[in-house]
Amino acid sequence: MATTVLRTLTVGATSLALATCLQACSTNTETTAPTTTAASDTTAGTHAEKPIVIDVRTPGEFADGHLEGARNIDFNGANFTSEIETLDRDASYVLYCRSGNRAGQALKKMEDMGFADVSNAGSVKQASQQLDIPVVTGTN
Incomplete structure (x- = not known):
């Protein structure tokens, strides 16, 4: 009986350690991580077509480098x-x-205006990586 109790405790402790490790490994510790609304998905939205990408920075910032398109x-x-x-x-x-x-503030304003599928991809670099779109310069 003592062996059965010991096995049960060992299995329980192992399961707890594994669950804790998985939780810790899946936690995003980046402080500027992109955020999304509950009704959206950052990469594709709920529509089959590609999302419309909007840079909410100033025209000068945009000209210095923005996502293509x-x-x-x-x-x-x-x-x-x-x-x-x-x-x-x-x-x-x-x-x-x-x-x-600013993208987070714009997202809130757009939601208040009735837009349902809006997400914040974070910085230019994060958005480029997340959407797999290159950064270009100019004012296209």
Whole structure:
């Protein structure tokens, strides 16, 4: 009987150690990790087509380096809201900026305006890696 109890305790301790290790290994410790809304997926959204990529930085920041094909809508610009209002509310959008902060604020504003499939890909570098889109320069 003592052997059975010892085996049960050993199996339980091993299971607990494995679960703890798996949890620790899967925890994202990066402080600027991209965030998504509950109704969105950062890489593909809920639509079959590719998401529309929006850079919410200033035109100067955009010209210095942006994701190829991205649209520039300056979050701090006077026309941000009017430009966002022209977009299809049923499409999928991925936002990014320098650090993810402005993209997070823009995401909230877009959700408040009725957009359901919007995600924050974080910084230019994070968005490039996540979406597998190269960074280019200029004002395309």
